[in-house]
Amino acid sequence: MPVELSDAELILLWQNGADNAFEVLYKRYAVRLLSTALNKTRSRELSEEIIQETFLRLFTRKKTANQIINLSSFLYTTVKHKIIDHYRREKLLKKYEEHSFHHFTETDNSTLQAIESRELEQQLAFQIEKLPLKCRSVFNLSRNHHLSNKEIASELHISENTVEQHMRKALRLLRSYFFGHTERIIIFCLFVLSLF
Template identity: 35%
Template structure:
């Protein structure tokens, strides 16, 4: 077994590709606390600092075969800390800005209970209005709006002309438009 503790950083890097695991342990033991301290000075969080250092060593191990250190190993690892810290700070700023944006937004969360009650009331009122149509008009309207039949299909089913179907629908919609005018105003106003 080689004594890696006695080797220089340059020698460690040369041997890293040949005997990765033993050299990796030496690099880890040699630099962990220095990298942790460098990260901690900037982020002031033990967990985040540990995560940053762990990510650096994981990346070092994964990319050991194509590792190309142009400066010293110390410089390489400290630069890695610097960039990981900057990435962390940038992500935190994005999160903070997003939280602030969400908190600054007026309460636009949907009130499903209120909307369900409004829908039920609206539907009940529609049923009441339709029930007051003449029997033929009511039948035409329900075949059109509830059964989704075309004007031609309704005419064939009821043995009337397509023009009569259109007249009944026009009359029904005019009545509903007048009866629901204030509801539409409320809906439009509530969305402003």
């Protein structure tokens, strides 16, 4: 397919069944969008996720995509908002973590006993089991067996940097799950995570 076709022409072809037209649009913008995201986040993994989510948003709007007046503007604006959303969530999580520290250091045992910890711990354990295999292995060796990053790297035959990446990913996935629940669950689970 000729890459010199305009965005509007490619969108119409895509809507009419030419799936490779979407691939052309992806190749046209993906690298530039990734560069923009990397410049703002300094994280390749996060930036790649944002780009995937951006094109997924476009893909889900296939039927109305021809109504997008400026595709470039649409894609860059989507990336911008997703980066803002990410930092907003990070800021909120930080507030929850700070609150959980003060809450659980100032609350007496009778209040702690009122929390349905068993059910929440089960939810946490269930989410840990859903982690990707490498992430789960690294997480368990670190949090349950108290191994250092160097020891985990030796055990799994990977680099310490890879261990750190898996840990960050595991914590991000766990926190993102509990972020969708009530504040009490978030606070408790962040507290539990800090105790491992």
